[in-house]
Amino acid sequence: MKIGRRGFLSFVIGGAAGTALSPLPWKMMDDSSIWTQMWPWTPVPEDGEASYVNSVCTLCSGHCGITVRKIDNRAVKIEGMKGHPVNNGGMCLLGLSGLQLLYGPMRVKTPLKRTGKRGQGQWKKISWNDAVSEVVEKLRDIRSEGNPQTVGFISGSDRGTVSRLFDRFLTAYGSPNFMRMPSVRDSYELTQYLMQGVQALPGFDFENADFIVSFGSGIIDGWGSPVRMSRVHSAWQSADVKVIQIEPRLSNTAAKSDKWIPINPGTEAALAMGLAHVIVKESLYDAAFVKNYVEGFFDWKNRVIDKYNPDTVASITGIDRGTIVVLARGFANASKPLAVCGRGNGTTPVSLDECMAVNALNALVGNINKKGGVWAVSEPNYINWPEIEMDAKAAAGLQHERLDGAGSKTYPFTRYLLPRLPETIDSGEKFPLQALFVSGANPLYTHPDTRAVRNAFDKIPLVVSFSSYMDETAQNADLILPNHVYLERYEDVPTPAGMIQPVIGLSRPVVAPQFDTRHVGDVVIQMAKGLGGSVAKTFPWDSYDSCLKETLGDLWNFLMEEGFWSNTGAMPPFFGTSYETASGKFELINKDTGSIPQFKPVSIEGDEKDYPLLLIPYDSIRLACGFIGDPPFVMKTVEDSVLKGKDVFVELNPKTARNQGLREGQRVVLTTPKGKAEVKVHLFEGIMPGLVALPRGLGHTAWDEYLAGKGINFNALIGPVEDPDSGLDAAWGIRAKLEKA
Amino acid sequence: MKEGRTHKKFQKFGMVIDLDKCTGCGSCMVACMAENNVPFRKDESNKLLSITWMRVYKLTNGMPFPKIDVCYLPRPCMQCEGQHEGHSPCVSVCPAIATDYSMESGIVSQIYTRCFGCRYCMASCPYHARYFNWWDPIWPDGMEKYLSPNVSPRMRGVVEKCSFCFHRYQLAKDRAFMEGRPELQEDEYQTACTQACPAGAITFGDLNNPKHTVSKMAEPDPKHSGRPKNPNAFRLLERLGTNPKVYYLSSREWVRRAGDNYLKNEKKVKKPVHHG
Ligand code: SF4
């Protein structure tokens, strides 16, 4: 029971007035009977002073506000922050389990240096000084040999001061190889750049839209900022907003939508083009917007009319003609229609074709940068650091092309292409990458073709992980320099994925660091100082905290007080003038690159003869599949039709099962061109015949015994498929076969 | 101790869960585990052994592709009132008075220290809302730090279940008492699942208080053991007469139908009867 000072005083006074009124005595009796009879071997949680700390959850790019309840110096419960623009008190189950990550057995408790072979799990503790000097020495050697470009950094994000410090460090050091983890944001960024000429964040004004066409986006399955999307979804229910979900499997989003339209996987762009055909042909588009602000409409229109009539599209997508026409009319005639793409939880990109085609639909109905539409949101501009000091070595290093090919002649406008890295390393000269740093990311788990990624990592002489947890990447590193977990550190947290209003949150220490960990920002600053010269000069701060304070300026006090800053009245850039393209308009055809919304099939791996089935992944909010794995509480929510013991179930339409001679619960071997694994069959009417669906988020080999060794990692069975237009990984599945085990 | 001087009217705390809004995300399950020191084990895939005071069930309409539909249904303890006040299925069978019906709040309690593990209550609960501790809880080294002092961890051999976060009621009552207020505001006492649900699908409050949202949503009919008057509302296994305090809302008929055991050839879901 919490009695604050004031409460206590009034209690005493109230006590004098009449304890007889008190409900307390009986309650105390009830309590004491419970407390005193406690069995000695079950823990009795100590009571103490209760307090609350406001912070931000950074376990995904949702960036929810949190209020953490403490008893003395223990954090006992994470709750959603009331009044926060993202989540207003609600929380996802991963965020709610955050304390199991803080106090959990998967934490790396001190800097570790590998002693056995890579991945063998043999470590020795070393001091922070030794760890940092070891890294600095190696970096100094690489640089003095004139190869600074062979140092790379993989980061979960490229926004906020921490990621910017990584990038800054590499630039000052002389390497262009800063890489961000892939997501559908890659596709959107490129699309907005090519069609609107801007580098911005894609924002979706779902709150004000009234007709949603989702090309497989898992609106309530973790896409965008998950809690915000849940809230939006509930608002849609009350406001009778139409939601049309297009995907081959009945996801939760599909089940909750007004209409689920199953589609042949990988043909979403064709459907978007088919819808465009109907809209153009029947003149249902926003004529004023198209006339005044859209460039290239007539050329594109002819192609659309020519190539994508509903019959053609019906045969590609498997959706009948009537449905296509009705959908197109419904979309175009709605007052605030919005089309969105990015399969599942949005952590994989889509082909440029698909994203451009969907963006073209939005342009046709004139909802670019408008209420209820898709916005190009600019990042709040608060990071203004002194210019980077660059010596000759840095300048020379930066002349080199990026190892992932982003920004190269082939892919000039794509910013990051991490999935291409393993191949480059594998096929390149001896050591294209001599040192790799990884922070806020777990590429050895989340990257397609895990085996190839591991082989590539084996060719990198020094791998340094900043992970707070013993994840797959940390387990295969040479050095682990554990960061504080998000509940132990300061960090600025920029606008959540997909939001239209700019938000800056402040993640702050809820409890003191539990172990001998160090803020990764501090480690980078120390590395820079250790290297000396221009690199050190680029980092004029004593510590990360002072850097953050200085960067935020007046905002610091505001954030310390309020927990977040947000521009609730944010307006979109004016739809008429917000294009920085050559024509100053929204360009359906980019003349420089020839990019145009269209459909070209993305051909996936494997041939039909050997692999008669198609394997696709599915995402569930109950299975975290990013750099964080499921904590024990979240594992408890995984249904027994998904995981039973150590066996994961693949979903199969009963028809497919019949054809293959398989039944419910049967153990089978699932083989793809990339690998094979034993799984069990679960019959599900909600999946198209001919497909096999496997959840992402299982099959961890590291982490803790509550998660590791259960099920199969989807990424072990699939490889990336390079989109020829963007270089992004556009794989939506892989061919597969099932055999009785 | 005489009750009722500060709480003259009996309260009947209950829940309305909007299944149109529920996304099946499982936040309510985890919020409950975190709030109530619920233990966990290395393998939680045997759902008969997995302790989840709040459990989200997946229902399907049983139709073939592509007509199949799925709906999620969160199931806390229904806090059954029975046909006479306090005649809950579980309470009436407990030989140890380890589970009791509170007239003041309508909450069915579970007093772990009295429970000797006969599990009669588990057998009698038609909603599988009760769980048995077959093992002592074990938290990995260091993790016991997050345990809340407001809820006592349970030991091997006792039954546990959803308490409507009863400790929150006590805390709210204490606070109100200290501030000299005889009555709780609607938002002062909310369960952990209600608070966490990102979709706002759960509403909690006093079903006896016509001003509380729950009563407005479910429109319980006191003449008919609280049967809902709202045609979209239903209770699980209504026909058993357990008189639960958890109501569900759904606009889909097959979901409402799934809430009770209907015979195959029974065509229509009976609409709530309105007598005068
Ligand atoms: S949605 Fe993301 S940011 Fe929000 S609570 Fe969950 S993990 Fe944390």
Ligand code: SF4
């Ligand atoms: S938290 Fe809410 S939306 Fe999620 S499963 Fe529970 S009731 Fe449904």
Ligand code: SF4
């Ligand atoms: S749901 Fe089960 S445990 Fe809860 S009151 Fe009813 S019978 Fe008892």
